[in-house]
Amino acid sequence: xxxxxxxxxxxxxxxxxxxxxxxxxxxxxxxxxxxxxxxxxxxxxxxxxxxxxxxxxxxxxxxxxxxxxxxxxxxxxxxxxxxxxxxxxxxxxxxxxxxxxxxxxxxxxxxxxxxxxx
Amino acid sequence: xxxxxxxxxxxxxxxxxxxxxxxxxxxxxxxxxxxxxxxxxxxxxxxxxxxxxxxxxxxxxxxxxxxxxxxxxxxxxxxxxxxxxxxxxxxxxxxxxxxxxxxxxxxxxxxxxxxxxxxxxxxxxxxxxxxxxxxxxxxxxxxxxxxxxxxxxxxxxxxxxxxxxxxxxxxxxxxxxxxxxxxxxxxxxxxxxxxxxxxxxxxxxxxxxxxxxxxxxxxxxxxxxxxxxxxxxxxxxxxxxxxxxxxxxxxxxxxxxxxxxxxxxxxxxxxxxxxxxxxxxxxxxxxxxxxxxxxxxxxxxxxxxxxxxxxxxxxxxxxxxxxxxxxxxxxxxxxxxxxxxxxxxxxxxxxxxxxxxxxxxxxxxxxxxxxxxxxxxxxxxxxxxxxxxxxxxxxxxxxxxxxxxxxxxxxxxxxxxxxxxxxxxxxxxxxxxxxxxxxxxxxxxxxxxxxxxxxxxxxxxxxxxxxxxxxx
Numbered sequence: 001x002x003x004x005x006x007x008x009x010x011x012x013x014x015x016x017x018x019x020x021x022x023x024x025x026x027x028x029x030x031x032x033x034x035x036x037x038x039x040x041x042x043x044x045x046x047x048x049x050x051x052x053x054x055x056x057x058x059x060x061x062x063x064x065x066x067x068x069x070x071x072x073x074x075x076x077x078x079x080x081x082x083x084x085x086x087x088x089x090x091x092x093x094x095x096x097x098x099x100x101x102x103x104x105x106x107x108x109x110x111x112x113x114x115x116x117x118x
Numbered sequence: 119x120x121x122x123x124x125x126x127x128x129x130x131x132x133x134x135x136x137x138x139x140x141x142x143x144x145x146x147x148x149x150x151x152x153x154x155x156x157x158x159x160x161x162x163x164x165x166x167x168x169x170x171x172x173x174x175x176x177x178x179x180x181x182x183x184x185x186x187x188x189x190x191x192x193x194x195x196x197x198x199x200x201x202x203x204x205x206x207x208x209x210x211x212x213x214x215x216x217x218x219x220x221x222x223x224x225x226x227x228x229x230x231x232x233x234x235x236x237x238x239x240x241x242x243x244x245x246x247x248x249x250x251x252x253x254x255x256x257x258x259x260x261x262x263x264x265x266x267x268x269x270x271x272x273x274x275x276x277x278x279x280x281x282x283x284x285x286x287x288x289x290x291x292x293x294x295x296x297x298x299x300x301x302x303x304x305x306x307x308x309x310x311x312x313x314x315x316x317x318x319x320x321x322x323x324x325x326x327x328x329x330x331x332x333x334x335x336x337x338x339x340x341x342x343x344x345x346x347x348x349x350x351x352x353x354x355x356x357x358x359x360x361x362x363x364x365x366x367x368x369x370x371x372x373x374x375x376x377x378x379x380x381x382x383x384x385x386x387x388x389x390x391x392x393x394x395x396x397x398x399x400x401x402x403x404x405x406x407x408x409x410x411x412x413x414x415x416x417x418x419x420x421x422x423x424x425x426x427x428x429x430x431x432x433x434x435x436x437x438x439x440x441x442x443x444x445x446x447x448x449x450x451x452x453x454x455x456x457x458x459x460x461x462x463x464x465x466x467x468x469x470x471x472x473x474x475x476x477x478x479x480x481x482x483x484x485x486x487x488x489x490x491x492x493x494x495x496x497x498x499x500x501x502x503x504x505x506x507x508x509x510x511x512x513x514x515x516x517x518x519x520x521x522x523x524x525x526x527x528x529x530x531x532x533x534x535x536x537x538x539x540x541x542x543x544x545x546x547x548x549x550x551x552x553x554x555x556x557x558x559x560x561x562x563x564x565x566x567x568x569x570x571x572x573x574x575x576x577x578x579x580x581x582x583x584x585x586x587x588x589x590x
């Protein structure tokens with residue numbers, strides 16, 4: 001799998017329920033062999049879908065994993081060649097692991113009891 | 119929930135609680151004291167796009183996805199003493215639609231007064247945006263504005279149409295208000311508390327349109343990674359509004375006709391059928407009778423949709439309504455953009471009254487929006503109006519074909535075949551011109567151009583993409 005840069009809007013340690021209302025994001029790089037590197041968080045001054053789209057593009061993100069997102073922004077990011085995996089529920093770390101294992105799809109609900117053992 | 123709790127004592131035999139809740143036309147969620155989902159009913163499944171068993175044990179905010187969850191969660195404010203708490207907000211569902219909702223929350227307690235959890239009722243308000251000035255648009259009959267005899271006739275019959283449950287076919291040129299009339303019918307009807315689901319039949323390819331309308335089961339086709347209920351099921355107890363019905367492919371016209379007959383939906387890849395209670399409103403700018411003659415539209419479907427026919431006149435036939443609409447939109451945009459304008463100059467007013475508005479009310483609205491944006495004084499002058507309406511007008515009959523071609527080239531009115539289109543038919547060129555002027559004024563900076571037009575960047579992007587404007 002080619003190296004990918006991932007952005008996940010956060011609410012605490014979970015994927016934020018809403019793309020446009022997320023107060024912070026986590027960025028990470030998934031290497032060719034599935035290792036997760038360069039994880040860092042960005043706190044947003046104001047939650048806003050427009051600002052978040054700007055962050056996605058400025059960070060040259062390949063994949064966004066999020067909760068609910070308005071169709072307008074989904075279409076915009078898709079047009080900008082960003083893969084959007086939406087309606088995901090669960091802890092962001094588990095989401096990253098599943099993405100690295102190519103086992104994440106839109107609408108996935110990850111429960112704490114189903115987390116990956118490493 | 120694999121074992122459904124049973125309710126005893128209502129009837130001779132116990133009844134499953136979820137079976138009971140599924141018959142209530144409100145979205146309902148039962149939560150525990152940790153705000154985690156115990157169960158949701160079918161209406162809330164349809165509203166959110168999540169199945170009940172999929173979200174058991176998940177915190178409510180991740181399922182409902184309301185703008186209230188972050189800072190104004192009603193579950194934090196409700197208690198045994200306060201009674202039910204009702205708040206308005208919006209949610210974003212799995213179909214990426216933003217829905218305006220009213221959420222009513224109450225505490226569930228046992229006979230000893232011990233709090234066991236919460237009950238949330240979610241009621242859809244409308245599918246419009248939550249702009250702060252939305253209330254300004256609600257003049258006259260729920261947003262329709264006018265005093266001409268044609269519009270007054272529509273005002274008079276809309277409430278009557280709303281109270282029937284028959285299918286409605288709305289016809290009229292683009293920009294005449296078909297969407298607004300459809301929503302008004304819904305809001306005036308007994309189905310006002312139910313959903314209003316809109317589908318543009320011309321916006322999606324045939325294969326996607328079928329799955330959008332009728333839903334699909336997980337694995338029904340490549341890419342179907344989850345089940346989706348479909349727009350018919352989402353519109354249960356409400357209205358399904360099919361705009362551009364003339365663009366519905368013939369194969370789907372058959373399925374729509376079948377639904378209108380037996381009110382059942384067969385999702386792709388599913389062996390189950392679902393009975394839904396939906397009122398269908400359809401709209402088109404096309405001449406469906408002509409399409410029937412050319413065998414592009416089924417006559418039997420036209421008969422079924424044409425139970426109540428409502429035709430919206432073009433703005434050019436509405437006489438004094440142009441003056442009223444100019445004032446209405448001037449007031450609306452002054453509020454939205456925070457400007458204190460007194461009105462139009464005499465010259466500008468004359469130009470606006472004399473203009474033909476081939477794009478009808480939508481074009482008039484956009485012209486006023488443009489003018490309010492560009493106005494830097496207290497009166498809108500001619501220089502604040504889009505150039506294409508202030509240029510000297512000439513009728514096509516006076517011009518040679520070479521003159522017409524030259525004029526059309528300057529005004530970007532040539533279509534793909536190189537033939538000249540009369541200005542009155544090209545609303546896309548109108549919008550294109552507005553965007554190009556804004557981009558010129560903003561010197562190519564899309565963010566500033568979007569602000570000038572009163573749009574978000576993504577709205578500008580979407581329109582530029584649609585109109586084929588290269589903006590790099």
